Amino acid sequence: MTNFINALTISGSPVPVYPGKLMPHWIEAAQDKGYDIVARIIDRFHLALRCQHCGELIKVRLFTLISAQPLCSACVQKQWILTAQAAGLTYLNRCPDDRHYAIYQAQCGHIIRRQFEFVERVAAGKTDLRCNICHKKTEVRKAAARGWELIGPDPEGDPNYRHYRHSDCGHEQRIARANLQTGRFSCGGCGKIWTAAPSHLYAMSFTLPNSRELIKLGYSNNPIGRLRDQLVLDKKMPCAILKTVSVDTGQQAIQLEQRLHKKLRDTYPDAVIPTAVFADQINVKSEIYDIALTPVILAELDALAEPTSVRAL
Template sequence: MPKPHPLATSSARQPNPCLATPPISTVPDNLGVLPVFAGPIRPHWQAAARAKGFDIVARVLDRYHLRLRCQTCGGNMVSKLYVVTSSCPICPHCLTARRQATANAAGVNFLGQDADRPAYGFFRADCGHTLRRQFEIVERAARGTTGLRCEICLIRREEVEARRLGWQRVGNDTGRSGYYRLYRHRCGHVQSIAPVNMAWGQCDCAGCGQSWSSRPSFIYLFDIRLPAGAGQAARHYLKLGYSAHPDKRHRHQLGLPPGAEVEVLRILPMPTGHAACAAETAAHRRLTRAHPGAVVPADEFAGVIKVTREIYRPALRAVIEAEMDKIEVGADAGRLGSSAAGPNDTMGQQPGEDKDDMADDRRPTARRTRPDRDGSRHGAA
């Protein structure tokens, strides 16, 4: 009597219904009559197959393949021998039924698996368009933790929203994240805008508009020195930002404590607030990626400076000024175009940003503010 194969009695190898994609050596038996391979079916093969929910019907094609019958649905399939003995076959008929049920729960109809990418499938949405999604995403949609969105319908909706406000949707802004689109205004100006801002009408043309985004602005560099107090030692920071009125920015909007000293190290004129926002945002991105250790954590200056970011260590001054040199060269050459926009492509100010369109339009001059004896501050030439 031959000894039973260990898989025949092992409880460790059970069918795995959670496996999303069947092995490539497991295919549906949809080929009709298959040539039978003349050879015995070993008892431990049959035991292993039954332990995993299948019966071996015959050996087919060659000595490496078996024809299996699923004990759940009765469907036939072809699998390699080593999958039966060493892994867990997946019934493609049951898998298709599970995927269809999951798709129905997600509000779509399962059309089939992507032959080139087994983790993806094709689904038909209620609008009639075909979606290509990962099965994992469809499972999340079925659980209600995410949604399935038709790209074609999304584009059409964005086009309608843009036309309502005098814009034309050009396409995705490939130079930024997927949350921004390029729009052409009726005046011909092309601008990068977040679709949610376009939907709410919170956008203004930087070419012909009258809001902050189309008016001249400045990129500034502040040297901020905070006095010691409340268990804190004296602190020294640099702040890079943009504002239509840098003087007002550091005098009235940063919320600095009495005794704080601010020196305006540099002011760079920009043609529009839109261009200033784009250049400043790109500079911050480069600085934070290249010099993460020079970025001051927000909790270090919380309560004394009314911003949540854009604060750096003084040792980074030369690098920041080099970034401003690049911005100045681009501004002089007219390369700060309209296709790059920062987070402020809306007419309303985003929290923590440096937009100010309330004061007059005088160009600020570099100066230092120092505390008076009564704790107030004034500018000294």
Template sequence: MHAHWQATANTKGFDIIKRIRDRYHLALRCHACAHVHASRIYTLVSAQPQCPACLLGRLERDARAAGLTHLRRDPAHRHYSFYRAACGHQLRRQHEIIRRVAAGTTELRCESCHAAIEAAEARRRGWMQTGPDPEGDPNYRIYTHADGCGVLQRIARANMQTGRFTCATCGEAWVASGSFLYAMAFTLANGRELVKLGYSRDPTSRLLHQLRMDRDIPCEFLRVVPMATGQLAIRTEKALHVRLRHAHPDAVVDPASYRDQIRVRSENYDAALTPQILSMLDDIEKKAAAA
């Protein structure tokens, strides 16, 4: 047992207990926790030995700070461990990623929960998620038209979320499928209130995923009127805008005032026109019901 080994071990936070196994290994006792572990002599003199008990303690503290439970280290990769998430699922993650989650610099996603969310998104649209994109694009999935013709189709997940797609086999073109006229109310950051008149096959998707640039902007539907076809909806909407702009040119709002809050270049009016716009939509709905 060389004296300089003991001196080196002491400077690195350990005491040498004895030689073990063979002529290449030592038993080291940690100054911090008193845990004894086996270490190669070469590791002691050329690097910083790691106390397994202290390392495990750090992993467990990092896991708790990240909202996880450390289960065990990955025997196949020393930089990875298995964790239990708050949802109950088991995750395999790199130790550095968990430290970042604990520090709040990144987020953690459970693959099992995320898969369930994507499956629910598809079911709401009448589809079933079948698998990943065969072309390897992480933004696309393969879906089955479960409530329709049963065809397999490659669809962007964002489009599945917003409903902005149609079945390539049995889907109707937008001009032939049902649509809606709508009136929406917006309150800008400066407090000004607007009313928007428009049409869409899916008004909710239009509002939540297209129009709102500022997710905190107050907004609500004032009226939604079903139309038999998209072609009828756009024709009726254009006629309404012609009437409004002709009768109330001063009520047309300058797009510059809502450029960073609403993603549209026109079709917004001062809220003072709300009663008239709702009355026009009432008339259209009554005529459609009488037809």
């Protein structure tokens, strides 16, 4: 390493001091922007500034000092570290390939690469952070639970779909991630379409953050998955499945549901809840009623639970 007779150490490296006077307006500009000039360095175009906030030395072009606000790399990095901590991450270092990204360690222990701006939004609670490695393991596990193997991304590039292989027959197909979670699909090789498969009518209750209680009537071949994976946007919102009724086919479930909704809308129009009331909490546009209608809806489902009622349709 080259030894300089008159040098400063900046960011761990020796930087030669350049002889020359410090102009008064340079000193004033530095102080106005939160720095003290320590020396001229390298050549007549550079200065060594000491940050008045953290005491670290930075190397700055004279033009930058006069025309802009120099950034203290130590202060900037400290803010990256604090923001990462607020987002539940550990800052490791900047990404060598893109100055807008950094390398972090997630709470699960995996190393992830994310944009600084994205981590800021996570820290502010504006979005959620997801470890892609853990998420893929979860998707693999959910696919296996339904008898499928996750092959990879959607061949057509749709982020809402994945490419799967059926463990029973080996058939490969695209399946929507939401449908895989709820079971609302069938194998194109050996299965029958969901409209011909067994299904359920259900009644579910929800309690909004303002304590208002609602009830939903609907159908699904997997009511639990429908509730947990599709309907509830805030996973902390109190909700429950009040009742389910088994139906022979999905097509029959559609017909029964439509008949019930028409009856409820016609008989109890004031109990129908506008979408705006629950739009940010429940992922559906209709089929939501005031909780006061619960005895009526449960009575309708009880009636449909009798074999003669379903056959009569």
